[in-house]
Structures are given as C-alpha cells and as structure tokens.
Amino acid sequence: MHPEDLAEKAAQFRAEDAAIKREVRVCMAASCQSSGAAPVLEALTQLCGDGGGTCRVKGVGCMGLCSAGPLVAVADKDCDLADSVLYRDVMPTDAPDIMRSVCGAPVERLRCPTDQPFFARQQRIVLENCGIIDPDSFKSYVAVGGYAALVKALSEMTPAEVLREVTTSGLRGRGGGGYPTGLKWSTVAKTPGAQKYVICNADEGDPGAFMDRAVLESDPHRVLEGMAIAGYAIGANKAYVYVRAEYPLAVERLQTALRKARGAGFLGNRVADTQFSFEVEIRLGAGAFVCGEETALMASIEGLRGQPRPRPPYPAESGLWGCPTLINNVESFANIAPIIRNGGDWFAGIGTEKSKGTKVFALAGKIQNTGLIEVPMGTSLRDIIEVIGGGIPDGKTFKAVQTGGPSGGCIPEQHLDIGVDYDSLKTLGTIMGSGGMIVMDDTSCMVDVARYFMEFCMTESCGKCIPCRAGTQQMHGLLDKIANGQGTAADLALLEELCEVVQATSLCGLGQTAPNPVLSTLRYFRDEYEAKLADG
C-alpha cells in the first residue's frame, strides 16, 4: 500500500461523517465504567437518536480525570479535550440537560473546567487519541492518521532506517528500567536467527498503576501499530501481547482491534500489501507481579512456571523458545508511531538531555486530581503535584510522593523542584518505574508505607532465590515490629543489613529493588523510624 492510498482512505473515512458537527463523548474506560458510565451512554444515545445527522454520541477512552467520572465531553468534531465542554460525575438523569447543551448553553452544575492546568499543562503524545476516538472503531483510528507510520515504514523505509529513527529519538523503555529502545531493537535485529519474536509487556502489576491499561482501553491500534513497526525493523513475524487477565476490558478492546486490523490487512499475511507478515496473539497473565519480569513473562508464555531465570542470556539473544526476542512495554510501543510519523529528531526535541519525550503518570493518593496525565520529561514534581494535580486536599500538607511502586522510593518536600527524568529520580534514591505516583500527606506514617510495599514484595516473591524469598519475609517482620513500637536499634540495624544483602544478591529485579522503599524512607525519614523504637 502506498502512503497516499492510506491518506485517501483516511480522507474517505472522514468524509463519511462530514455532516457530523458536534459530538457527545462518553468515557467508557474502566474507571468511568465502574462509576456508571454505561447507563449514561445508553441514556444519551437514546435521546440523541440520529442527532439530525449533525450530532452523535460515542463511547471513547480515558480522558484522564478518572476521579471525576463518569466524564462526558461535548465538543466540535475533531476538537481535543481541552477545547471541549466537560461534564463530571454525570448520571443518566443528566442526559436531557446534556443533550440540550449540545446546541445551547453549557450545564453549569455539571461542568468541569478544561482550562485548568490539569488539562492545559499536559502534552499528549501517547494519549493523543485517548478520550477522543472510539477505541473499537478501526475507521476512527485511521481517520486521525492511524497506520500511516506503519505504511510509511513499510513502503518508504528500510528496517535500518526505522532503527535509526528510533535510536535518534532517544526513546527509553517505559516499563521501568529506561533501557534505550533503539539499542534494544538494533541488538535483536543484529542477532542472527530465522525466527524472532516481538512481545508487548502489558502485565502492569504495580499497585496504583494503570497507564498501560488506559492506553490499551483507549487506543489499542496504536500499540499494535508500534509492534508491527518493531517486527519490520527487527525481522520478526510473530508477536505476543501479554496482558493480565484482571484487565478484561483491555483484552476485549485489543481483541476487537486485532480482528479489525487483520480484516483491513494491517496485520497477518502481507501487511498493507507488502512482503511483510506479522501475526499477533494475546496471552493472558494470571496476576503474578513477577510475571511482568521479562524472563518470567516468557516462561509463562511458554507454558512454564512464571519464574525468572538468570540473565545473560538476555531475551535479545535467547528469548521465547530460545529465539531472539524483543520485549517492550505498552507505552514504549505507543510512542513508536508518532516517532516514525514525525521523525526521531522531533521526539528528541522533547524532554531532557537523557530522557526524551513525555511520560504518562498515574496520580493517586492524597491529591486533588487523581487520574492519568502525560507531561514532558523534565517537568518538575512540584508542577505535577501542586499545579496539574491540584495539590493536597482537605487542607493537609504534602509529605512525600512515592514513585516506582514497590521498586521505588519516596521523595520529600525539599526535592520537589527537581525535573522528573530517569536519572534525576535515581539520584534521589527512587526510580521512574512505570509511572505510578502516590502522593502522601502529613497523616501518613513512613514506616507503614515501607511495610506496605514490603508486604507486597513478600507475597509476590516467586520464591526461587533465598535472599528475596526469605529476606523480604524477614524485612517485613522487622518493619512490622518497628511499626508496632516494639522494634529495637538492633532490629533497625538488621533491617538495613538485610536491605543491602537482598539488593545485592537477589536474582531478579523484584528482589533487587524490594529494599528501595525502606532505604528511601530511611534516607529521608529516619527520625520516624527512630521515634518508634522501643529502646530509642
């Protein structure tokens, strides 16, 4: 297929609803659905009827401000979220008022301002279509330029040129480690092997994280497009998406997207009428956090016990069934289409020196606006929490923000002005992780926080290696003792020693990073631990 043919197709899809002027978009992503979006959509659809041919009601993906759901946006067609009239906490009984407002004055009692920093300060690349297009509609993805990057790569670029663009972009893995994506792709491309695989890691097990879920639920084709471009670049014709079974909606939308992309010839044999073939299959994870670790994930796809194995060999050399395998996170793949469309240099112009592009964060905890945001790398934590997140509710004061989930750490007030990127967070003793941000106010006890994460690691440890299996258990016991006011200085010393041993000797990332929440709270809030010691 020639890029012009696709552009024509997109134009044709747009022409099909040229008569539509106004849209009522109902968020049908998981969070809004759980607060009752489905009956709202139904009521609105019924009232709208055929909308006189100029107005339509449609289900869309996550708009970001999940805490205010169900969200409904009334907008001109093709207009983005910030320029729409947004309604919050919508009930089915509000439908008549909302329908009246399509051509009239907004319903003030439901209104959620979109000129607030939560919307205005974001820069949406990964989430550009989230909350705007209908995730189940192949046509609406193509109408906004979907699959143009894949067709461009297949028809105008060699695999080496694709690799070069991805390398130039400076994109780093969004699954937590921040490994340069271009380097990973080139390594798999250069490894000899007749059969290679692409895997999309959608296991997303960090407590409080739902970035990948939102992308899959709101814009599934974008992930498939990124994967297909990867397959072309590294020479793989077979791919898997490993999604946790706890994400039924994401799985359903992904299945629909797969079916439609296949039907339209963008997946399967002879993708877009070229020599390139690419098959994608979905594999469901059974909810073990450790199965997000790449070697455990591959074991799980192979039908084995989901347990990590020593690396090297890395998946790039010996992955799925011993074949060279590229494994990337959902958000990493979601960045690929725009990079190919706009060029690596464009992407490299966003962000900081060593961390390019944007990052999606899931804001949670004691913060006004909980939900999903996307900001350029280098945005300060203060901006994210106080401006975009709207600060701490109920007149409380900020105490710390936890990033990186069970592998990360807490950042106190004095470091809030730092710009967020992979390296700055590391110097503060935490990690970027997959993008969870849990804000804590002055009522939180930091020993409790550390104990909570340690409990998570303890129950999620696969049990293969001794330091993690037995060490997390012992550390949890010591934290419990200290939190209950029965700990001694000797317990604290033992805790610190175990942190060091478990970090240095564990087999996989789970164990190696399990001490991080303890180490970082000790670094900034040691006095809280000491105040709780029985002999302190």
Next chain:
Amino acid sequence: MAQPATPTVRVVTLRIDDHDLSAREDETIIEVCREHHIPIPSLCHLDGLSVWGGCRLCMVELEGQSRLYAACSTRVAEGMRIQTQSDRLRRYRHTILELLFAERNHVCSVCVSNGHCELQWLAQKCGVDHVRIPYRHVAYPVDSSHEMFRLDHNRCILCTRCVRVCDEIEGAHTWDVMNRGTDCRVISDLAQPWGNSDTCTSCGKCVQVCPTGALVKQGTSVGEMVKDQHFLPILARRRHLS
C-alpha cells in the same frame, strides 16, 4: 589449500583471585573454579544438572563492576578478573545462610543428615556459629508415604536439585514446586503423597542429590544418611551424548 578448522569454542584466559587460568569460553565461572579447586559456596548448583541460580551463595565480584555475579550462571570471558573472597562477599554469604536456617526448622542434633549435610558443612565453612535473624518456627509436614524414602519439608531449602535430577536425568518429572514466596513447597505429582505417585520410579536420585536432610532414606537415624552423588556427572554425560 586446506583451511585449518576454525574452532567453534574459543579458549580464554582469566584471573580468579590470584590464579591465572585458561578456560573454554562456554564454561561458567563455577565450573572453572571447581576444576581448579577454588572453593565457592553453592547449594543449588550441581555438575550435571541445569543452571538454577537460586541460592545466591556463589556470588562473586568482577573487577570494574559494582554489581555482583552468580558464578554458576555467568560465563567466563577473555581478561575477566574475578574475586571469590572479600569481606563483602563473606558477609553476604553469612547472611544468606542465616536466612536459610531461620526459614525452616533445622535441628541438626536430631537430623538424619547431621554430619553429612551440605548446608551444615557450608555454615561451618562460612563461620555461621549463631543466627541473628529471628527463627520463624513454622511447622512443616513430613511425607513418609513412600516405602523407601521420606520428604521432610522442615529441612528443605528449595534448591530444586530433586526437581531437576528427576526431570533431566531420570526423565520422570515427579517433582515440582508449588505456591510463591515462603509458601513454596516441593510437591510430587500434583501435590499428592509421594507414595501414591504414578510417575516416581523409586530410583532415589532425588534423595542422593538433596543437599540436606529433606530427602532421605526411610529407616535412617540421626547422622546415618550419607549421600552419594558420583553417578550424576557420568549419567549426565551419557544423557548428553545420546
């Protein structure tokens, strides 16, 4: 003109502690150490079985790298400089052994493996004369249903040697591991009593490779369980060749 055959595996030179050594590049650090009698503590590795990397006692330092490497799962490379003993490594090994003793119930004085146990022996080697880590004191079951052997979970360190020898050498795959974290337990068949196993051939290989008093012969009393693992490298080689 005849070309000299290009060897597929190259030979490298490296330094382990103060020894300059040569090795094939497909060997792991622990294999080279064993060959040259350089002691490295290990509980899960066994010559003839696949690499597991679970006990983490074999961690060594590589010059120029801050992270540690498991000797059993790291291949040698040209010019590698390896430290097998340092204060840091000794301290870590000590703590890992303590974690093991605290995890289940090791009462050596009444154990059939007393005096012939790899865990006990390593603890002596590494100077673990007391345990600072609180004992968990959780009672685990004992499976005596097999007519010849017994499995005492209280002594199991989850090294999976039994699982691997049964699968890779005997070809029966009677053993596996169930659950996660400290709840892990080795099981026969689908968590059935060992004596009811359809797959167990009663070959006893698992008993011989078990480093502790977890898998033992019935009828042995304190200190009587002596194990013999000489069969393993020979059988493994035969398996490999066939």
